[in-house]
Amino acid sequence: MSGDVVSAADGRARPGDWPGASEWVPRGRSVAALADAAQRCRGCDLFRDTTQAVMGSGPADAELVLVGEQPGDREDVEGEPFVGPAGRLLDAALTEAGLDPSAVYRTNVVKHFRHTDRGGKRIHKSPARWQVAKCEPWLLAELDRVRPRGAVLLGATAGQEAFGATFRVGESRGRWLPWPQAWPAHRGEFTLATPHPASVLRSRRRDEDLAALVADLRVAAELLT
C-alpha cells in the first residue's frame, strides 16, 4: 500500500505520484490522535530528510487557531509548531495584542519541513502548491476537531490555502475576512490575514512591522469578544 507508493515515487517529486494525506488521517474527534498518525503520512515527498511531522498544538477547544506555513528547523527537531525565533516573536505579539498565547491553537498548512541543504545548513524553502494541496487533509481535520471561531492566516501560504492563489496578504490584512468555503464550518465566524512573523524578523523596519502585526492581532482579539 503506502510502501508501494513510496518506492514507486522514489527519486521523483511528481505530484501525480503522491496520494495526498487523506488515507492517513484517522477518524474520530481526537485532536491528539492526529500527531501520532501524521508520523506515518506518506502523502507527499516532504516526509523525507525530516525528523518528524509537526502537528498543531494548543487547547483542543481553542476559539482561535493560528495558521502558519510549515515547521522550521527548530520545530522539525522539537516536534512542536512555533518554538523557534518566529514563534517567540509571535508569542510576544499575541501578548501585546491582549491574546493569551496559551489559549490559542497553533498549526501550519504543511506538516513537514521543506528545506534545501546549503553548506550543511538546512535552509527553509516554501512548500509548492501541490504539496500544500496534498497536505490539506491534516489542516481540515484539525479545524474539524478544534472547531475554532476564528483563524489568523500568517503569511501568503496560509492565505492562499484559505482563499486561492490570487490572495494577497498586503491587500487584505488586519480586517474581517469570511470563513473559507472549503473549511469545516462549525463555529467558524472569521479569518484574518497578517504577514508571517518570520518576515517581521527579517524586515529592515522591524519595529514598525511588529507594531502592525500587533495591530492586526488586536483586531482578531476584538472579533472574539
Ligand code: URA
Ligand atoms: N514558521 C511557521 O510557519 N511555522 C512554524 O511552526 C514555525 C515557523
Ligand code: SF4
Ligand atoms: Fe504527509 Fe503533509 Fe508530510 Fe506531505 S507534508 S508527507 S502530506 S504530512
